[in-house]
Amino acid sequence: AQTVTQSQPEMSVQEAETVTLSCTYDTSENNYYLFWYKQPPSRQMILVIRQEAYKQQNATENRFSVNFQKAAKSFSLKISDSQLGDTAMYFCAFMKTQGGSEKLVFGKGTKLTVNP
Amino acid sequence: GAVVSQHPSRVICKSGTSVKIECRSLDFQATTMFWYRQFPKKSLMLMATSNEGSKATYEQGVEKDKFLINHASLTLSTLTVTSAHPEDSSFYICSATESSSYNEQFFGPGTRLTVL
Numbered sequence: 407a408q409t410v411t412q413s414q415p416e417m418s419v420q421e422a423e424t425v426t427l428s429c430t431y432d433t434s435e436n437n438y439y440l441f442w443y444k445q446p447p448s449r450q451m452i453l454v455i456r457q458e459a460y461k462q463q464n465a466t467e468n469r470f471s472v473n474f475q476k477a478a479k480s481f482s483l484k485i486s487d488s489q490l491g492d493t494a495m496y497f498c499a500f501m502k503t504q505g506g507s508e509k510l511v512f513g514k515g516t517k518l519t520v521n522p
Numbered sequence: 523g524a525v526v527s528q529h530p531s532r533v534i535c536k537s538g539t540s541v542k543i544e545c546r547s548l549d550f551q552a553t554t555m556f557w558y559r560q561f562p563k564k565s566l567m568l569m570a571t572s573n574e575g576s577k578a579t580y581e582q583g584v585e586k587d588k589f590l591i592n593h594a595s596l597t598l599s600t601l602t603v604t605s606a607h608p609e610d611s612s613f614y615i616c617s618a619t620e621s622s623s624y625n626e627q628f629f630g631p632g633t634r635l636t637v638l
Binding site for chain 1: 554566568625629631
């Protein structure tokens, strides 16, 4: 079974600085998707960034970028120029395919606090 | 686009009663809908996957007779918690995918269930 591990339960960063959230996963699949989701205090899940395993190029979305190391099964999220609105729980997720439906397997999350 | 709603956002019920939670895709047809449960400060746990017109597929350890899922149309799925008990109190989140969504799951805002 696939597993996703986020080893940092909590992190904090000063506004305007850069922070990196770690994520590792375990799978025997060769093709899959990886995601970072943000859950602010409102608890609405918001997709931050997505990476396809067959693409070597790291995904980037404005201030958010990933460092995808397929051989090491590592998928870290870098947030540049942190803003107060980035304060949230961040979940790393792996998408596997079973029975034709696409399931998400989530890590336990990292609580990020951006300090003014 | 790709908006998912849930109703109600918050519900309080007495032990032994049944509660129905609705999940609707507002501007797209959802080929698959997912139901998650989230305990305080914890990650999302997948409960079941449902496709329109067919029986839901439940994850291991989730009681089918306790959590009834009906996916009657391409825009509506319902989760009924039957004979609710205090231990069923939790935050329930649904998500939906469409065929053109590039495997992205669109999440609803969640429903807070409190069983007294």
